[in-house]
Amino acid sequence: MKKILILILMTIVFINAQTPSAEMILEKIDENMTSENQVVTSKMIIHGRRASRIIESKSWSVGDSKNFTEYLSPAREQGTKMLKIDDNLWIYTPSTDRIIKISGHMLKQSVMGSDLSYEDMMESQELTENYDAKVTGTTVIDEVNCWVINLIGKVDNLAYHKRKIWVDKNKYIPLREELYAKNGKLLKRMELKDIKNINGRWYPTKMIFKDMLKRGQGTEFVIDDIKFDQNIPEYKFSKAGLKR
Amino acid sequence: MIKFLLKGLIRDRHRSLFPILSISIGVTLTVLMQAWVTGILGDMIDFNARFTTGHTKVITRAYSENMQQMASDLAIVGVDELTDDLEKEFPNMNWINRIRFGGLIDIPDESGITKSQGPVVGWGINILTDNGSDIERMNLQKAMRAGKIPTKSGEILMSDELAEKLNVKVGDDATFLGSTMFGSMAMQNFVIVGIVHFGTTALDKGAIIIDFKDAQEVLNMENATSEILGYLPSGKYNNELASEIANDFNSKYSNSEDEFSPKMLTLSEQNDLKSMLEYMDSIIGIIIFVFIFAMSIVLWNIGLIGGLRRYGEIGLRLAIGESKGAVYRKMIYESVLIGLFGSLFGTIIGLGFSYLLQTKGLDLSSMMQNTSMMIQSVYRAKITPLTFYIGFIPGLFSTIIGTALAGIGIYKRQTAQLFRELEN
Numbered sequence: 145m146k147k148i149l150i151l152i153l154m155t156i157v158f159i160n161a162q163t164p165s166a167e168m169i170l171e172k173i174d175e176n177m178t179s180e181n182q183v184v185t186s187k188m189i190i191h192g193r194r195a196s197r198i199i200e201s202k203s204w205s206v207g208d209s210k211n212f213t214e215y216l217s218p219a220r221e222q223g224t225k226m227l228k229i230d231d232n233l234w235i236y237t238p239s240t241d242r243i244i245k246i247s248g249h250m251l252k253q254s255v256m257g258s259d260l261s262y263e264d265m266m267e268s269q270e271l272t273e274n275y276d277a278k279v280t281g282t283t284v285i286d287e288v289n290c291w292v293i294n295l296i297g298k299v300d301n302l303a304y305h306k307r308k309i310w311v312d313k314n315k316y317i318p319l320r321e322e323l324y325a326k327n328g329k330l331l332k333r334m335e336l337k338d339i340k341n342i343n344g345r346w347y348p349t350k351m352i353f354k355d356m357l358k359r360g361q362g363t364e365f366v367i368d369d370i371k372f373d374q375n376i377p378e379y380k381f382s383k384a385g386l387k388r
Numbered sequence: 389m390i391k392f393l394l395k396g397l398i399r400d401r402h403r404s405l406f407p408i409l410s411i412s413i414g415v416t417l418t419v420l421m422q423a424w425v426t427g428i429l430g431d432m433i434d435f436n437a438r439f440t441t442g443h444t445k446v447i448t449r450a451y452s453e454n455m456q457q458m459a460s461d462l463a464i465v466g467v468d469e470l471t472d473d474l475e476k477e478f479p480n481m482n483w484i485n486r487i488r489f490g491g492l493i494d495i496p497d498e499s500g501i502t503k504s505q506g507p508v509v510g511w512g513i514n515i516l517t518d519n520g521s522d523i524e525r526m527n528l529q530k531a532m533r534a535g536k537i538p539t540k541s542g543e544i545l546m547s548d549e550l551a552e553k554l555n556v557k558v559g560d561d562a563t564f565l566g567s568t569m570f571g572s573m574a575m576q577n578f579v580i581v582g583i584v585h586f587g588t589t590a591l592d593k594g595a596i597i598i599d600f601k602d603a604q605e606v607l608n609m610e611n612a613t614s615e616i617l618g619y620l621p622s623g624k625y626n627n628e629l630a631s632e633i634a635n636d637f638n639s640k641y642s643n644s645e646d647e648f649s650p651k652m653l654t655l656s657e658q659n660d661l662k663s664m665l666e667y668m669d670s671i672i673g674i675i676i677f678v679f680i681f682a683m684s685i686v687l688w689n690i691g692l693i694g695g696l697r698r699y700g701e702i703g704l705r706l707a708i709g710e711s712k713g714a715v716y717r718k719m720i721y722e723s724v725l726i727g728l729f730g731s732l733f734g735t736i737i738g739l740g741f742s743y744l745l746q747t748k749g750l751d752l753s754s755m756m757q758n759t760s761m762m763i764q765s766v767y768r769a770k771i772t773p774l775t776f777y778i779g780f781i782p783g784l785f786s787t788i789i790g791t792a793l794a795g796i797g798i799y800k801r802q803t804a805q806l807f808r809e810l811e812n
Binding site: 235241242247 | 567572647
């Protein structure tokens with residue numbers, strides 16, 4: 145009997161020792177996905193209530209703080225550029241030849257009619273700073289073993305008070321994420337698919353976003369090309385760069 | 389007999405002055421109330437019809453679920469064909485296309501940097517298109533405070549409070565930011581050519597008006613519109629007729645399985661106007677009823693007091709042989725004359741006040757600073773044919789009922805005791 149009890153206790157200790165802390169998992173995700181900078185060519189396939197459409201763009205980003213996006217097609221969007229520096233977002237369209245700062249309620253608007261808002265684009269990915277994280281269990285998604293992490297906001301004014309992330313146990317890649325309001329209402333759902341090894345990093349090349357408050361079939365974000373640690377000129381992240 | 393009764397009434401002012409005064413006051417209030425309520429509710433309905441609801445409105449079923457959102461992605465497509473169909477099916481109606489949209493207006497400084505910014509409600513109306521039919525419908529000429537009505541594409545009108553808030557004047561540039569019909573970023577430069585004051589806080593606080601074609605272009609709504617408004621040929625709303633047209637249209641064009649199929653709504657089915665229309669129908673009746681009821685009690689009392697004062701006179705008349713019925717009837721006839729004079733005076737005074745309120749109006753804008761409802765801020769009375777005779781209904785009825793109730797006492801007088809009472 146004593147032996148069985150010791151065995152059970154040892155098993156529990158062993159299992160707990162196998163479960164890393166949520167902070168550690170999130171750090172590992174950052175290690176895997178964050179690079180000094182990246183250049184991404186992608187397309188957004190927006191499945192609206194009426195029809196679907198494809199918007200192509202190219203983005204240059206440095207960490208979470210700087211991002212420059214230029215829309216390549218369709219013709220109406222071609223030449224539209226967006227610049228994000230820290231908490232500021234500017235937009236430029238060739239038809240107006242003006243640079244306008246997006247602020248206030250406009251940040252809640254959808255980006256190009258997709259299921260993503262400007263606010264989503266502005267959000268810092270450093271989750272451990274804003275959320276208390278806890279591993280709440282394990283599950284299997286598409287035959288992949290995952291940790292389930294719950295994140296509860298510890299600061300005010302967060303766009304999403306609660307998050308739930310499913311993380312691949314082996315590759316430390318989030319496979320699914322759900323974003324909730326303070327009242328517990330599910331606001332957005334993300335699925336990350338087609339995980340590929342790019343320059344030694346595991347990276348999802350297809351993301352499906354669904355705004356749960358919006359009708360439609362969601363937005364697919366497909367990465368056509370991604371390059372890490374490139375030489376990006378500093379002018380790219382200046383307002384003058386928007387008009388170039 | 390009328391001459392005889394009149395003489396009695398003129399000579400004995402106790403019998404005429406106070407009742408006529410009471411009735412005049414009541415009738416004045418009735419006339420004023422009727423004109424005021426008719427004016428306010430009529431203006432509200434007319435204002436809503438001209439600006440937002442039309443007498444009928446065609447939208448998609450999806451758009452109708454939440455019209456306040458003004459979602460351009462739920463707009464009607466193939467609008468040219470649909471408008472042709474409407475014109476063929478209902479040739480007497482006036483059909484116009486409108487686009488309502490929300491967004492942000494950004495004002496640049498000399499170097500093109502944002503000077504000020506604010507949310508706006510936009511209206512794409514027929515200014516350069518359809519012979520500028522909306523200029524008159526939306527009273528734009530009268531609403532102009534500065535500048536002119538747009539004469540070419542790329543020009544906009546801005547509401548006065550918004551212009552003040554953004555610190556802009558006629559001739560300044562403004563950039564509109566919003567979402568296209570497909571959800572993309574819509575950005576367009578405009579020149580402010582006119583400042584307007586609509587007289588409704590909801591609009592004056594933050595509206596821009598552009599030409600319909602410009603709105604189609606900015607919002608990428610080729611051959612699309614958010615709303616098709618229909619106006620009855622008389623220019624006045626008729627719920628029965630509008631419902632008939634809407635039912636006819638919906639049976640032919642609307643499909644409950646297709647959320648983007650068109651659906652026609654009547655004015656009363658929008659902006660909670662149904663209850664307002666019903667209220668308008670019943671309010672006049674309520675005013676008359678309340679007045680008759682209240683004034684009858686007042687005049688009953690006056691009659692009772694008069695009866696006490698005229699106790700001796702009535703007793704003498706009965707004693708010298710006049711029948712109780714004859715005395716009662718003459719009192720009723722007197723009350724008819726009093727009612728007629730009171731109503732006449734009251735109507736004249738009430739019409740005077742109503743005319744004043746009709747021409748000058750009452751500006752309640754300071755009380756409506758935070759309202760977002762589509763209601764005007766200057767309220768006016770409206771004199772209608774009913775205003776001229778409505779006061780006579782309660783004026784006459786209340787005096788007759790009051791006198792009839794007070795006069796019942798005549799039948800309780802005992803003939804045998806009349807002389808003994810007179811001796812005392």
